[in-house]
Amino acid sequence: MDKSLIRKEVLPFVLMFGSLIAATLISDALLHQLDLVWIGRWLGIPGTLLILTSFLYSLRKRKKITFGKPKTLLRLHETLTWLGALMILVHAGIHVYAILPWLALAAMLINVFSGMTGKILLDRSKRFLAAKRETYLSDGLSEEQVEKRLFWDATTYDLMKKWRSVHLPITLAFVVLGLGHIISILLFWQWQ
Numbered sequence: 001m002d003k004s005l006i007r008k009e010v011l012p013f014v015l016m017f018g019s020l021i022a023a024t025l026i027s028d029a030l031l032h033q034l035d036l037v038w039i040g041r042w043l044g045i046p047g048t049l050l051i052l053t054s055f056l057y058s059l060r061k062r063k064k065i066t067f068g069k070p071k072t073l074l075r076l077h078e079t080l081t082w083l084g085a086l087m088i089l090v091h092a093g094i095h096v097y098a099i100l101p102w103l104a105l106a107a108m109l110i111n112v113f114s115g116m117t118g119k120i121l122l123d124r125s126k127r128f129l130a131a132k133r134e135t136y137l138s139d140g141l142s143e144e145q146v147e148k149r150l151f152w153d154a155t156t157y158d159l160m161k162k163w164r165s166v167h168l169p170i171t172l173a174f175v176v177l178g179l180g181h182i183i184s185i186l187l188f189w190q191w192q
């Protein structure tokens with residue numbers, strides 16, 4: 001594999017996902033050490049709130065709200081989902097044995113994995129488009145070669161559309177399973 005591909009795509013991905021797993025293990029170990037495992041039971045709530053807040057980006061993109069720079073809100077989306085996922089992973093670490101919470105957790109992890117893949121693909125598209133036609137021409141490529149290159153650029157953009165058609169259903173599955181888990185907790189809550 002080419003070195004710049006490892007530096008620009010593989011490494012950032014491994015760092016983002018690896019740091020999430022490492023932070024989960026460290027937080028879980030700390031809570032056990034400090035006898036604060038009960039905190040994990042409650043972490044599901046702030047975690048969910050952070051992930052919900054991260055959807056400000058989607059609202060901005062779809063013009064439901066007008067405040068905030070899209071670029072900043074996208075960074076916020078990436079950061080808040082990372083933090084929210086960390087809290088939910090620690091929350092899940094308190095070993096609940098029902099199936100629904102585990103399904104919701106698996107959907108969240110797939111969602112995070114897919115989100116990170118999207119970030120890498122988006123960065124790749126940006127890099128491709130920044131070096132557009134002019135650069136190709138100034139590099140001395142023929143018109144035909146430039147067309148061929150631009151075709152590949154478009155494919156990269158198209159890749160984002162394809163990615164979204166995978167990411168959105170995964171989000172839907174996560175929302176449904178997460179809601180199912182939350183509703184079942186509320187139903188079985190000991191109100192006393």
Ligand code: HEM
Nearest residue numbers: 051058061078081082108111112115116118119122171174
């Ligand atoms: C709980 C986990 C996550 C959920 C539920 C989630 C949900 C979503 C949704 C629904 C969209 C589509 C926005 C729209 O088109 O309106 C989106 C876009 C995106 N997400 Fe996530 N996401 C999650 C985690 C992540 C993570 C961890 C990252 C990266 C670190 C990330 C990066 C992105 C990127 C780059 C986009 C594309 C922006 C665009 O094309 O407009 N997501 N996410």
